[in-house]
Amino acid sequence: MIDSATSAGRRVPLLEVDDLHTWFELRQWGFRRVGTVHAVDGVSLALAHGEAVAFVGESGCGKSSLARTLLGLHRPTQGEVRFDGQALAGLGKADMKAYRAKVGYVQQDPFGALPPFLDVRRILAEPLIVHGVTDRTERERRIRAVLEEVRLGPVDEVLGKFPHMLSGGQQQRVVIARALVLEPVMIIADEPVSMLDASVRVEILDLLRRIQSERELTLVFITHDLSTVRHYAERIFVMYAGRVVESAPVDELLDHPQHPYTLALLSALSDPDADNALRLREVPGGEPPSLIHPPSGCRFHPRCPQAMAGLCDRDEPIEFTPRPGHVSACWLYQ
Amino acid sequence: MADASLLRVDDLALHYQTRNGVVRAVDGVSFDIQRGEALVILGESGCGKSSLAKTLMRVLPRNVHHVGGRVTLDGVEISALPDERFRRDVQWSRMALVMQASMNALNPVVKVGAQVAEPLRVLRRWPRRRALERAAEVFALVGLSNDFMTRYPFELSGGMRQRAVLAMALVAEPDLVILDEPTSALDVLTQASIMNVLKRVKRELGTSFILITHDVATSSELADRVALMYAGELVEVCDARRFFSEPAHPYSRMLMASVPRLRQRERPQSIPGQPPSLLWPPAGCRFAARCPERFASCDHSPPALPLHERHRVRCWLHALDNASPVSDGPRSTGEEGTHDR
Numbered sequence: 183m184i185d186s187a188t189s190a191g192r193r194v195p196l197l198e199v200d201d202l203h204t205w206f207e208l209r210q211w212g213f214r215r216v217g218t219v220h221a222v223d224g225v226s227l228a229l230a231h232g233e234a235v236a237f238v239g240e241s242g243c244g245k246s247s248l249a250r251t252l253l254g255l256h257r258p259t260q261g262e263v264r265f266d267g268q269a270l271a272g273l274g275k276a277d278m279k280a281y282r283a284k285v286g287y288v289q290q291d292p293f294g295a296l297p298p299f300l301d302v303r304r305i306l307a308e309p310l311i312v313h314g315v316t317d318r319t320e321r322e323r324r325i326r327a328v329l330e331e332v333r334l335g336p337v338d339e340v341l342g343k344f345p346h347m348l349s350g351g352q353q354q355r356v357v358i359a360r361a362l363v364l365e366p367v368m369i370i371a372d373e374p375v376s377m378l379d380a381s382v383r384v385e386i387l388d389l390l391r392r393i394q395s396e397r398e399l400t401l402v403f404i405t406h407d408l409s410t411v412r413h414y415a416e417r418i419f420v421m422y423a424g425r426v427v428e429s430a431p432v433d434e435l436l437d438h439p440q441h442p443y444t445l446a447l448l449s450a451l452s453d454p455d456a457d458n459a460l461r462l463r464e465v466p467g468g469e470p471p472s473l474i475h476p477p478s479g480c481r482f483h484p485r486c487p488q489a490m491a492g493l494c495d496r497d498e499p500i501e502f503t504p505r506p507g508h509v510s511a512c513w514l515y516q
Numbered sequence: 517m518a519d520a521s522l523l524r525v526d527d528l529a530l531h532y533q534t535r536n537g538v539v540r541a542v543d544g545v546s547f548d549i550q551r552g553e554a555l556v557i558l559g560e561s562g563c564g565k566s567s568l569a570k571t572l573m574r575v576l577p578r579n580v581h582h583v584g585g586r587v588t589l590d591g592v593e594i595s596a597l598p599d600e601r602f603r604r605d606v607q608w609s610r611m612a613l614v615m616q617a618s619m620n621a622l623n624p625v626v627k628v629g630a631q632v633a634e635p636l637r638v639l640r641r642w643p644r645r646r647a648l649e650r651a652a653e654v655f656a657l658v659g660l661s662n663d664f665m666t667r668y669p670f671e672l673s674g675g676m677r678q679r680a681v682l683a684m685a686l687v688a689e690p691d692l693v694i695l696d697e698p699t700s701a702l703d704v705l706t707q708a709s710i711m712n713v714l715k716r717v718k719r720e721l722g723t724s725f726i727l728i729t730h731d732v733a734t735s736s737e738l739a740d741r742v743a744l745m746y747a748g749e750l751v752e753v754c755d756a757r758r759f760f761s762e763p764a765h766p767y768s769r770m771l772m773a774s775v776p777r778l779r780q781r782e783r784p785q786s787i788p789g790q791p792p793s794l795l796w797p798p799a800g801c802r803f804a805a806r807c808p809e810r811f812a813s814c815d816h817s818p819p820a821l822p823l824h825e826r827h828r829v830r831c832w833l834h835a836l837d838n839a840s841p842v843s844d845g846p847r848s849t850g851e852e853g854t855h856d857r
Contacts (some may be wrong), residue, residue: 204732240703349790350561379560379730381774381787388786406704409733409778436778451706453777454736456757458553462716465709469673 196368196400197252198436201219202226202261204244204251208474217474221247223424231367234394236411236432238447239421242470245404248421249372252402253287254278283313285470286361288371288390292353296345302329302356303341309364319488328359332389351382356391362393368400369393375410387414408453412436423471423481430508440510443482480513488514521725522549523692525609529584530564530571538581539794541567543748544584546820549692550743554718556735556756558744558771559745560791565728566616568745569694572726573613574602590691608635612685618694619677622669629655629665632684639688651759656712657720666849677704679713686717693727704852710739732775736760741826744768747791751777751809754827764829769804801832 204222205376221244237245251258252263254270254326257303261269265281271477273281289295296305301365306325315321329337332355345353354374368504375383391414394401411412411418417500418435420428420443428441439445452458471477477484483494493513502515535603539622541660543566549555559565572578587595594606615621618750632654637739642650652662658679661684671676680697685693697713699707715738735742744767752765757827763769767787776784789806792798798805800815807814813832820828821835 240705249586271804336702338819377525380732381560381771384774384776384784385788408704410776412778412781413783447704448778450705451778452733452736453779454732454760454772454775456736456739456755456760458736459738459740459756461716462712463708465705469675469706470703 194231196231196266197229197410198264199225199227200262202251202263204247205259216252219473220424220476221473223476227419227426229400232398232400233392233417234403235417235419236403236405236413236415238408239417239420240406240470242473243421244424245421246372249402249404253285253370255282258309260496266470269411271441274286276446277338283364284367286366286369287362288369288374289381290373291377292350292357293345295357296353298345301342301344305356306360306363306364309360313364324363328363331362331393333361334359350378351385354378358389359426366399366421370402372404373406376406383410390414409449423476424473425511427480429480434508438508440503440504440508440515441512442486442488520550522551522590522675523549526586527832528571529582530580531582531615533579533581537795540748542571542796543797545750547750547753549724549744549844552722552724553720553740553744554727554738555741555743555774556727556729556739557743557745558729558732560799561676561732562814563745563839564748565745566696566792569613569696569726571609572694573611574599575613600711606692609639609688610690611692611694612688612690613694614681614696614698616686619674619681622680624669624676626746627666628669628672628680631678635688642813651683651687654687657686657717658683664704675710678702678710678781682713692724692726696728700729707734709717714738744771748794748799749830751803751830752828758827764823764834766809767833777789789830
């Protein structure tokens, strides 16, 4: 397990993930098995109560599969997710429903996530109805309160609107409101701003962070963009090909990256600067590996400029701690 | 000013007819590009930047209400050419467009090499073999191995397909390539390597580029000059160095402040409000409603005021600047209502 003791200190773990594997079977003609996609392949971590963490990685690295497994939408192939000490796999139908009320989900594409024929009032009422809030005035009160909280106003006007009448930023606020309306203890936000414009992005991220700290929520923030993480999470997990390769508190990770993959990501990203146009960037060759036949040993070794022959291509790296609170799965730090 | 520019665009307009009225997607846009220069057109979604590219290339949807303005390429007014001549002499051969998500629009049942060679076969009537030889050269240029010539699009990754589409645009050696969000659907590392390809092409072939993007960080990877678009208008056009360090328009400054930075600790600031509807754009400055520095003059639409050499700002604040002694730019009479120079 990753050191929740050092970075999260006194806080109790809310969510523990133990050697989690989520695999998908590939079938031909609907029945012949032709392979297995190792989307999440050995992830262990612990998140504390009220902690904001970010999972960063390229598309296909398994970050969304991990999120969906944490939400209970995928059944883990192997390993365990424990929420408040209880294993998800052992939950009955009613307990699972209760779990879903405790974990809010903010989807990537707000327009796709909102049913087009329901107005905002109905969209926000739905989870309340499902979870047994039968009193209409009580529902109305909670819907209004949550719209105030996500700063979507004027409330009277917004309640009757349909998703297509709202801007992208407003739609995302509705999605966030829907995730919050059941008063969850944890929010999982999968690329909450990647479909939004630059100027709105910051607004939505600020909103999530504010609500997270006001309600003392645990926030799992999934993104492909390292540059948006600094102010919106406390800890970062960098994922590559189904595994967490590096994790550390935000400033530590961004200022002292250790894993060669993180280094490559950081050197490929730029802050706006006219000099960027004058130099070529160093990019590791190749493509992210196939998750059907992941490379042996370290999964980054075919692209890694510092790969050591005979070690990295043979043995899977274990977690090392090159700096206090900073975990890197790389043989360089042996 | 002797006109050495490759492309000159004057007062370009594109209005769409919709059920709710006329949408003024591009509304009086003027800029010019020198040979070998890369101009980035930066803007948020819905500001009209893709419509601008489509107008330049004359790939327009059916609901066009009005197209206006002059486009001059190498001294020839291409906007006056009849469609047939434009297609024969300008499209692909002199100006090529890589549309947004075009990497997903490759023909799935034709080998990639043949698709890249196709413009030469159609436009120049080159024989198959010669066109394929040329395609192989361009494959090398964009960093694709020649083995991929005989593959089908589904066998290529996203980054490789984007390179193939780029090769297709470059195959007829155009003077100008227009790229509409070429990297926005790609991963960080793939993005960086595509930008490397563009930099190399620009350096080696001297191709001019118009790069259309919403991403400020990506824009800085190629830009010699930046044109910032807002609600159908260019609000600031200037040298990239100046734009990224000391932009003049309030919107430019706020946009720069909204970019999350990797290596700096300042918190990004959001821009309150929303862009105006292009159905009924406000009468005065289109940014005024969100601008913290607005004053009485902003009720009137500001012209593109010259600030420095090849630097124009559509903001009344700089009309005042020019009248004050601090300015080092060329003087303007401030109230001249002209559109351009």
